[in-house]
Amino acid sequence: MNNDIHAIGLDIGTSKVRCVIGEPAADGLMNIVGYGESDSRGMRRGIVTATEAVSESVTRAVEEAERVSGLDVASAVLNLSGEHFRGENKSGVVAVAGAGREISEEDVDRAIESACAMQLPSGWEIVNRLPQEFIIDGQDGIMEPVGMTGSRLEALVHIVIGPSAGRQNLMKAVRKAGLEVERMMLEPLAAAESALTDDDKEYGCALVNIGSEITSLMVFGRGAVQHTAVFPFGGLHFTKDIAVGLRVSIQEANKIKQRYGCVASFLLDGDARSENIEITPVGRTETRGLTREILCDIMQPRAIELLQHIAQETARMQPQISSGVILTGGGSTASGMVEIAEQVFDAPTRLGYLDGSSFGGLAEQVSGPEWAVAAGLALSSMRSQIREGSRTGRRPSKVAEWFENFREKFR
Ligand SMILES: Nc1ncnc2c1ncn2[C@@H]1O[C@H](COP(=O)(O)OP(=O)(O)OP(=O)(O)O)[C@@H](O)[C@H]1O
Ligand SMILES: [Mg+2]
Structure with a gap:
């Protein structure tokens, strides 16, 4: 194997920065040898609002990945995000x-x-x-x-x-952290790289990456991208609803959401419905109780509303999404999200775990759908470095490059 190749994917999100380091393994697989995550600061709806803060968050995630892998990171492929694409x-x-x-x-x-x-x-x-x-x-x-x-x-x-401007500002923040930018790749395209199979792309599917403040949609069919759209909402909307509805802080609302939240009431049995949750309202020291059913009543209508926006975009698509809907991003891990999406889209729905046929090494540690973008960026970097290395000195024409990218993307 070519051990000179280190592929680094850096997913700079609004709530988390994630870094994945991969190396080529046998049969075209990528061994994941390092990963790191940090809380993101200085980003809003996928766009840099404070360069220094972003660069510090990047450094923290990259240093963790360096510690796990024992490697030095010099450059990375970045995610490209923003509500206007x-x-x-x-x-x-x-x-x-x-x-x-x-x-x-x-x-x-x-x-x-x-x-x-x-x-x-x-x-x-x-x-x-x-x-x-x-x-x-x-x-x-x-x-x-x-x-x-x-x-x-x-x-x-x-x-x-x-x-x-968004692309340039993100590059500046990453360079400030001492890293070279190898390339940038649209977030849903990167998630597709790690979470979709060839059949998904061929028979038609919708990849929905639900982040914190941005949700992106990419529809595939006949082996190619047929549609791209970005929506200015994500997991943070649920947190805000809970904060307002229960009069708790954003931090506490986020904890309640992740620990007890559910967006599909039919998944809760009698005991779960009446399960008591202790919360501390803002400005109070004493706690008060509420049931999981009430929490679900806050979250479910919002989930349906957001998913309906996305489903409307896919409804017009030809060919149809016979392979169904694949959800990635941290927001997709909310309990009941797959089940409720299945109803809203009226199509088979699954979470986009890393495609086992492409990853080895520490893949289990980063198999969750929230890692799909970072892992996809690293995989794409590895594939293009292998292509570069196998070229015999001759620079390929622009068209040859398009085709190589094209084939790689949809392989
Ligand atoms: N178990 C869970 N239940 C509900 N929501 C969750 C859970 N885990 C993570 N989330 C939510 O997922 C969101 C973060 O997802 P992700 O890390 O993909 O976003 P990001 O990439 O930082 O943001 P963006 O893509 O919008 O820039 C947050 O709103 C977080 O609260
Ligand atoms: Mg994201």
């Missing part, structure tokens, strides 16, 4: 130029470029170009057109756009 499906058509009408990499390059020619709001950029398929003289569903014959080449491309 959105995806659009575009197409671009070109005439095949070459002799014998054989499609070249340049033709594909031009078709993708033509699909990406769009007016962007000031300060915005294209953050991802994800080819979906190609159409040659009306024949659709073609994945690798180079070398085929035809006269009209059309590229269907999923393009994700967003403001560039």
